[in-house]
Amino acid sequence: xxxxxxxxxxxxxxxxxxxxxxxxxxxxxxxxxxxxxxxxxxxxxxxxxxxxxxxxxxxxxxxxxxxxxxxxxxxxxxxxxxxxxxxxxxxxxxxxxxxxxxxxxxxxxxxxxxxxxxxxxxxxxxxxxxxxxxxxxxxxxxxxxxxxxxxxxxxxxxxxxx
Numbered sequence: 001x002x003x004x005x006x007x008x009x010x011x012x013x014x015x016x017x018x019x020x021x022x023x024x025x026x027x028x029x030x031x032x033x034x035x036x037x038x039x040x041x042x043x044x045x046x047x048x049x050x051x052x053x054x055x056x057x058x059x060x061x062x063x064x065x066x067x068x069x070x071x072x073x074x075x076x077x078x079x080x081x082x083x084x085x086x087x088x089x090x091x092x093x094x095x096x097x098x099x100x101x102x103x104x105x106x107x108x109x110x111x112x113x114x115x116x117x118x119x120x121x122x123x124x125x126x127x128x129x130x131x132x133x134x135x136x137x138x139x140x141x142x143x144x145x146x147x148x149x150x151x152x153x154x155x156x157x158x159x160x161x162x
Contacts, residue, residue, distance in 0.1 A: 029059075029125050029127070030059055030061060030116045030124055030125040031053060031067075031114055031116055031125045031126070031127050032053070032054050032127075033051055033052065033053055033054075033112075033114055033127060033129045034052045034053075034054055035050070035051065035052045036049075036050065036051035036052070036112065036129050036131060037049070037050065037131060037133075038101075038104060038131060038133040039097075040133075040135065040137075040139060040140060042139075042140060042141065042145070043144060043145065043146055043151070044100075044144050045140050045141045045142065045143055045144040045145070046100040046101075046140070046144075047100065047101050047104055047137055047140060048097055048098045048099065048100055048101055049071050049097070049098045049101060049110070049112065049131055050095065050096065050097040050098070051069060051095075051096050051112055051114070051129055052093055052094070052095050052096075053067055053069070053093070053094045053095075053096065053114055054092060054093050054094070060089040060090060061086040061089050061091075061116060062086070062089065062118060062119065062124065063086065063089050063119070064086070064118070064119030065086045065116055065117060065118050065119055065124065066083050066084065066085055066086065066116075066117045067083065067084050067086060067094050067114070067115070067116055067117075068081065068082070068083045068114070068115045068116075068117055069081070069082050069083075069096045069112055069113070069114050069115075070112065070113040070114075070115075071096075071098050071110075071111075071112045072110045072111045072112070072131075073101070073103070074101055074102065074103035074104045074105065074108075074110055075101070075102045075103030076103065079113075080098050080099070082096050082098075084096070101137075102137065103137070104133055104136055104137045105133075105136050106133055106134055106135050106136040107132065107133075107134065108132065108133075109130050109131070109132050110130070110131045110132070111128055111129070111130060111131070112128070112129045112131060113126065113127075113128050113129075114126065114127050114128075114129060141157065142157075143156055143157040143158070144157060145157045
């Protein structure tokens with residue numbers, strides 16, 4: 001009976017140690033995304049997507065790692081992939097904005113996959129962010145109503161653009 005109790009106790013301790021080791025290895029995630037949405041710029045007659053990536057306060061990014069964000073292209077083309085080197089592990093934010101997008105449909109989910117890639121090329125963390133707009137690109141004018149930093153009226157935009 002004592003041998004069975006010791007065996008059970010030993011198995012329980014071993015299982016607990018393995019569980020703790022698994023938690024210790026994985027640890028808290030590196031990545032967190034704040035904000036993130038489609039931005040419709042009426043003045044430029046363009047829409048784009050943006051997201052801000054921040055390290056968790058209790059876990060800095062390893063030096064030499066890369067943050068990679070893959071935005072789904074609403075027009076159906078290949079993903080728009082952007083990368084930034086982690087040059088200072090204490091840096092607090094990394095912002096990503098796509099070039100102008102076409103094909104944005106209202107009430108449709110689009111994804112952005114954010115990955116932290118270590119200096120050795122291995123994936124350290126990954127998260128997926130969903131973007132959704134309640135309007136589509138039809139709210140934008142065909143041509144920018146103004147040009148330049150002084151909001152000069154665009155002569156090519158036509159009289160109804162403002």
